[in-house]
Structure formats: C-alpha cells, structure tokens
Amino acid sequence: MLLISCPNCGSRDETEFHYGGQAHVPYPEDPAALDDRQWAEFLFYRDNTKGAFAERWLHSTGCRQWFNLLRDTVTYEIQAVYPMGAARPDRAAAAPESGTASTAPDSTTTGTAAPDISGTSTAPATSAGTTAPEGASK
Amino acid sequence: MADTAALNGINGLRHIRRSPASHLAAALEAGSIEGTVVLREGPFRTMVGLRVDPRSEEGARVVAVAGGLPLRCGDVGGADGVRVLWLGPSEFLVVASEDVHDSLGGTLIDSLTAALGGAPGQVVDLSANRTTFELSGTRARAVLEKGCSLDLHPRSFPPGTALSTEVGNIPVVLEKTGKESFRIFPRASFADFLGRWLLDAMREYASPEVP
Ligand SMILES: [Zn+2]
Numbered sequence: 001m002l003l004i005s006c007p008n009c010g011s012r013d014e015t016e017f018h019y020g021g022q023a024h025v026p027y028p029e030d031p032a033a034l035d036d037r038q039w040a041e042f043l044f045y046r047d048n049t050k051g052a053f054a055e056r057w058l059h060s061t062g063c064r065q066w067f068n069l070l071r072d073t074v075t076y077e078i079q080a081v082y083p084m085g086a087a088r089p090d091r092a093a094a095a096p097e098s099g100t101a102s103t104a105p106d107s108t109t110t111g112t113a114a115p116d117i118s119g120t121s122t123a124p125a126t127s128a129g130t131t132a133p134e135g136a137s138k
Numbered sequence: 139m140a141d142t143a144a145l146n147g148i149n150g151l152r153h154i155r156r157s158p159a160s161h162l163a164a165a166l167e168a169g170s171i172e173g174t175v176v177l178r179e180g181p182f183r184t185m186v187g188l189r190v191d192p193r194s195e196e197g198a199r200v201v202a203v204a205g206g207l208p209l210r211c212g213d214v215g216g217a218d219g220v221r222v223l224w225l226g227p228s229e230f231l232v233v234a235s236e237d238v239h240d241s242l243g244g245t246l247i248d249s250l251t252a253a254l255g256g257a258p259g260q261v262v263d264l265s266a267n268r269t270t271f272e273l274s275g276t277r278a279r280a281v282l283e284k285g286c287s288l289d290l291h292p293r294s295f296p297p298g299t300a301l302s303t304e305v306g307n308i309p310v311v312l313e314k315t316g317k318e319s320f321r322i323f324p325r326a327s328f329a330d331f332l333g334r335w336l337l338d339a340m341r342e343y344a345s346p347e348v349p
Contacts (some may be wrong), residue, residue, distance in 0.1 A: 008227060009211040009301075013287045016304060061309040063226040063301050131197065 005081050009064040020047045020056030023068045024088060049073055054088045152242070155256075156327035157181030158269040162337075169337040171344050175275035179334055180321070183270055184239040186232035186247055186261040196257035200349070203246075203253045204232055210300045214313070220246065223300045223311055229266070231323075233313060239265055268311070269329045271336065272318035281339045282320065286312070306335040 068082035205217030238244035285306035300313035
C-alpha cells in the first residue's frame, strides 16, 4: 500500500484517498470550437507515462481536499506533493515525503490574526511535535 | 446524556427518538469489561457541519459564537462545552450537548447561521448524521489499533485532538478526550457494523492475558 503524504493531514494510507487521474489537463478555452476528435481527446486521452507522472489525488476520508502528486509509475516513489493550481515541480527538486518545516499556525485563531496559509497548500504538518499528523506519518 | 423533562422539545416526541446503535445497548454493556475497556453509545449530540474560511470576516463572526476554529489537522477548537473539530482547511464539525439543539430550546445552530449571514460558507444541522461511541479504559487504544493505521500513541495523538480517519474500514472522526478515552463518530448507517466490530475487538480482553 502507498503511504501518501496529504498536504493537510500528513501521511495516511492509500485507502483514505481517491485517484483523480492525470494532472494539468486544462479545460479547453473555447469548448465549442473543438471538433469531435479534439473533444474526445480532451475527455478520454491521457498520457501513459513510464516514470514520473503528475496526477491528482483526493483525500476523501480525511480533509476532502484535492492535491497533486508526482509519482514514478515504475517504482511508485512519490517525488513531490504540491497544491492544485501549482505548476508541476522540477523532478530533480522533489519535495521530501516528510521532514519539511511546518508552516502550520497555532491550533486556534480568533479569526483575525491567522497566518496567511493557503488552504490546500500548507506543508505537511510534520514538525510541530504536538499534533497527530506527525504521529500519523510513522 | 440528559434525558430529562427539560428535553421535551421536538413537539414532545423526544422520547421516541432512537439512536443508531440503540439496539446494541445490551450488547455493549455485556461486552464492556469494567476497568479494562468500556464501550457505550453517547447518542444525540448536537452536531453542525460548518464551512467557512477561518481567516475571513465571517470566520471571525463564527468564532465569536463557536469559540476558536482549529487551523490544523488534529486540532480541536471551541469553548464552553462546544467543540469544533477540524475536518478540512475550511470545514469543521461543531459538537455540543443535546440540549443546545434549537429544537430543544437551544440557540447554537441559529446563532451560527446568523453569524455566517450571507457570506460564503454553510451551517448545516448534522445532528442525525453521526452517532457517538465512547470507548475508554486501559485497553481502549489497543482495541482501536486493530483497525486504525494511525499512530495512536499519546505522544502523537494526545488528549484534545481529533482526526478523520478509518476504524475497522469505516470512515470516522476519532477524538481523544482523555488519557484513555476516545470518542468515535461514525455515520449513522455504519453504527451497527462499527459497534459490532468494536465489540469483537474488545472480546479478547475479557479473558486472562496469555503470558
Ligand atoms: Zn488530508
């Protein structure tokens, strides 16, 4: 089983996730201008990469947020985890599975002074030392 | 749980309400081993699904009603008997006692709805969506570890934290309420399965430990 590091929740079993197919497939700018072949290719045609493959995942029994993975389709090694909307990271500069400094803020907020974190782009909360995602990654 | 005359709302029909695991009550009692691991259902909590950006203005208004919103996976916010569990970056589960439900004379849901106002987000009464199992005792963690892949050791799952995960393959919110006590929130339709699963997992602790 894969151990997938959710950007929000830390490492969890693959069974908590749903696969969302190839990432970075843009919706056509002008769908009406496409002919049938182009439309079919947008809908159904996907790369069948051997090696690093960018794909979408949904943490369906956790935070219910989508994110992107860069995964090697041969070794299953997860080379990077990055937010939806972000560009595909350079393969060489792959994010580590864990151990990155946490940008997560304190546990609660008054609602006004919360640090500026983007909802789906926080680093894995792995280093703060008190909350569960750290333990969940072991 | 306060099943008293104070709870005579819902058009006076409170007494016929049945909780999702009520049919297991006798089995839960028979399967509990006092001092080792005890399982009971704590039904009918008021639960509210809350979606709001915690850093927004409306988030601040909601905070004024519910207490702090947790900002990170595992954290629990809230105040004054209202607990706010983190489900996602902008999604929370508000859990409170039964008697604060609006149908019983409380104001929690109305107040949250008013605090959100017309801003983006939602306040939904989910009180019937999930039931609560309360598992406690020296073996409570060992029981959960049979069907939960998270590290439940107190160093990584201390009291006062809660996680969405799976127990016995059932999606639940798992809250650690004390040193040896947990609350498990499965959806109502899974209550029967999970109740029986937990009873099965508890069974071995009724016998003397084999050295
Ligand atoms: Zn997650």
